[in-house]
Amino acid sequence: MTTELVAADDAAAPAPDRGLTPRTARRLAIAERVLYGAAGTWAAVGPLTDVPWWAHGTAVVTGALSGGRLWRHTARQDGPGLLLATMRSLPVLGWSTAYTAGLLAPVIHYPNGWPMLGAALWTAVMIPMAPWTRSRGLKRAIIAQVPEYADQEETALVPARPAPTTYEGHLRLMWELSPSTGASELCRIHQYDADRPDFEAVILAPAGQAVPATVNVKSVAAVFDVPPAAVTLQPVDGYGPGRLAVRVAPTVAEDDAKDQGLERLWARRVSGPGGMLPGMEMVDHRIDEDRIRILVEADDDAMIHLPRKKLARALHAEDPELVMVETDGMARGVVTVYREHPLINIREATAEDLTMGPDGLIRIGLRHDGRPFKMALYSPELGGLTDLAVGAMGSGKSVFLLTVLAAERISGVISLVADAQSGMSLPEAKGRVRHFGAGIAALGATLAAACAVADYREQVSSANGWGSFTLGSPWSLVNVTLDEINMVLGEHALVPPEFRKWVTGMIARLQQTGRKFGFGIRFAGQSIHVTDLGDAEKIRANAKQGLVWMGRVNSNMTQSMASDMVSDGTEITPIRPFFGNVSDELIAAWDGKETPPGPVTAGMAWGLQGGRAVLMRVFKALKKDKTYPHLISLFETAPAIPGFTPEEDRIFQAAYADSLAAAEHFLAGESDDEDGDGGGKRKSKRPGPPRTSAPAAPKSLRDQVLDALADGETRRTREIRSEVGVGTPDGPAAGSVDNALSKLAGEGLVVRAGHGSWALAPTP
The missing domain is CATH 3.30.70 (Alpha-Beta Plaits)
Structure with missing residues (x-):
């Protein structure tokens, strides 16, 4: 509290009517009682004396006028105002009634003693009661308890008083009406915030007096009905005891209590x-x-x-x-x-959300704290990226993929989509992206055609000396989305090993160099482990640069993905199917009741980016007639579907047609080969991999080790390491080679031929 707060005008407002002082009240009561004694004596003897008629009439008319005035008050007032009017009319009405009864006694043949007894009774009641004097104190009490009666007209027996219209005015009125504040005033009031009751002020005593000792923390708290902890009193710098700084801050006190707790x-x-x-x-x-x-x-x-x-x-x-x-x-x-789960309610996406910025980012949902969750369609520094989308059925994975595909179309990105589940997972994308392949064979053919275009871009880049990809100069970004990839690469996938190797090889091809030519790749499935996707180490490293969207999956996969992708120590917990309170469910189980499931958590996922994990939820999409109309409308926001250059399109179409035919033929389990003996044709139950222009599948480290020993010679461990490429930029680690040798020895395929030497196991 600064002295500046009280340095301005200190003139006090006029003091309100404080009622009678004790000394004045005693004098008025004495005078009133003397008057009642004289009036009572006259009421007893006056009617029996021979006085002019107007003297008797005056007594009667006075009582009638007083009764009429009281009647008017009953029509205009009730409660405290009527009580004051009645109390002040009581002496006149009682005296006039006693006097009139004395005048009528001879007419109605009352015994002469009865009127005198009535006058004596009136006198005996009025003298100790002193109603006029007491009404002044009663009026003071009524104004203190019911301030609005201070605003009534003088005819209502309460002095006129303007009603406070400001917060400061109400504070001053509360201060003035409190008996503990004495004659002090509340001035220099400053409210901190119009939405909060907290304020500071100065308590000013009359000139030459100190602030009353009754003004303390408890009395101030009582005046404003706040906890004592909300009140602070202290002297005003540069002034004497006639001023006291006060701070009343109930909301600050409440916040402080919460903070301390x-x-x-x-x-x-x-x-x-x-x-x-x-x-x-x-x-x-x-x-x-x-x-x-x-x-x-x-x-x-x-x-x-x-x-x-x-x-x-x-x-x-x-x-x-x-x-x-x-x-x-x-x-x-x-x-x-x-207080409640922040991701229960979420809005729909807009075209603005899905428009890629210069940094390659789009908004696909909200984080738990309400901020937008962003993912990159590409990196200006790295080129194409690798994304993983994992989620069980009903987790919202399809909505996530469709939202990203709509963003790619809006942002001018070429989308090559392959759905291994015969196109059932992403039906909204069909006809709305550059390419949509349905089925396992189409997935392989899509990859082969993408590799063919990547080879073309590599040749052009090499001829021009380009070492990296620049968006739009001269090519558009291409993202390959492979949905339900676990049907091809999963542990229990029903595809021949040769086909899996072929697909894995093409994935590795795009992973290794595709990003340099504007190719990104996105895997999606219900149960993806990085070890299912070919070269686990490279995919893991590339996925850390992109996004891993991990929706509701089993807890084992949650922990596996978290250990692979999260380095900031965040605890990744499985996502439940429904929003709900675990505590409520437990109490229901104790009471033997059932709790209805809350809203589904579809679309909620852990977003793993750059080694960090954030809980997010994809923008809402409502299904109608088995499709998502809002997502379809977002696709149509961009009228034209981004496409290849004419030469790229020719290469893609030719490679896709050739690869699709070869893949379908291969998966059917039949091929026509020349019979070496009869010159005719025979049916082979399992042909070799499809013959396409795509790169051949790379050999596994296990096969490379066996090839290094294929000539039957004994090789030392360091020679085998050198043979398989240890020490080269893309080569395996030395420890991986040692592990492969140990596994092959366990399988009986290689044997130790001395310390640190290996050879193929002899053929039985």
Whole structure:
């Protein structure tokens, strides 16, 4: 509180009517009682004396006028105002009634003693009651309890008073009406925020007096009906005891109480010696209406470690899904505790969301904290990227893929799509992308045609000395999307091993050099492990540069993908099928009841990018008549489908037609080969891989080791390593070769021929 607050005009507003002082009230009561004694004596003897008629008439008319006035008050007032009017009319009405009864006694033959007894009774009641004097104190009490009666007209027996129209006016009125504030005033009122009741002011005593001792923290809290903790009193710098600075801040006090409670809870349950995560210190926090955010920093000798379930337990969260964690993988992290799950409600995508920026990014959904979740269609520095989309049936994987494909069309990216499930997973994309292949054979043919175009671009780039890809100069970006890839490369895929090798080889071809010519690749399936996708190490490395969208899958796969892709220490937990509170479900189980399932979590996923994990949800898409009309309309936002150059298109079409025919023929299990003996044709049950212009499938490390020993000579380990390419840029690691030799020895295919020497096992 600064002296500037009170340096301006200190003139006090006129003091309100404080009623009678005790001394004045005593004098008025004495005078009133003397008057009642004289009036009572006259009411007893006056009617029996011989006085002029007008004297008797005056007594009667006075009572009638007083009764009429009281009647008018009953029509205009009720409650406190009527009580005051009645109390002040009582002496006149009683006296006039007693006097009139004395006048009528001879006429109606009352005994002469009765009128005198009535006058004596009136006098006996009025003298101790002193109603006029008491009405002044009653009026003061009524104004204190019901301030609006201070605004009534003078005829209502309460002095006129303007009603406060501002917050400051109400504060001054509350101060003036409190008996503990004495004659002091509340001035220089400053409200901090129009939406909050907190304010500061100066208490000003009358000139030459000190602020009353009755003004303390408790009395001020009582005046404004706030907790004592919300009140602060202190002297005003540069002034004497006649001024006192006051601060009344109930909302600040409430926030402080919450802050202190959260800090104590964190220190006791999380970071303290007996906490669940010692050393994870709270350095700052923010309490909002729907969430609490906590900035955490690990001790200098510790790495950041914030497991969600332990935090939920420590912070008394009812459901671990309400606790979100993000870290930098080293020292700092942000913990967010929500009141309800933030991703239950989500909007639909717009064309603006799906328009790629110069950085190659689009918005495909929202993060848990409401910020947009972005993914890259390509990288200006790296070219084409590798993406993985994994999700069980009903997880929202198809909506994710369709949203990305719509973004590619809107952004001028060529989409080559192959759906191994006969086109059933992505029917909305058919006819709305540059190429759509349905079935396992079409998936292989799509890859072969993409490789053929990549070969063409490689030849042109080599001839021109280009070492990297520039968007639109001269070619468009091409992204190959392979849906339900697990039907071809999965552990239980029903395809011949030769076909799988062929597909794996082409994937490796695009992985190795395709990005340099503007080719990206996207895998999607219900249960993808990186080891299913050919060269696991390269795919893992490339996927870290792109996006892994991991929806609802089984927990084993969750942990496997997390260990492969996440390096910031974030705890990846499986996504449940429905939103709901685990605590409510447990209580229902205890009570033997059932809880209805909440909204489905379709579209919610962990987004793994650059070694970090973020919980997000894809923009909403509602299904109607077995399709997604909103996504279809987003496709149609761009009237033209991006396509190849004429030469590229010719190459793609020719390669696709040749490869599709060869793949279908191969998968049918039949081929026509020349019979060496009779010159005729015979049917082979299993032909070789399709003969196309696509690169041949690369040999596995196991096969390369066997080829190195195929001449029957004994080779030392270092010679085998050199033979298979250890030490070259794309070669395997030395440890991988040693592991392969050990496995082959276990299978009985190679034998040790001395220390550090190997040879093929002899043929039995």
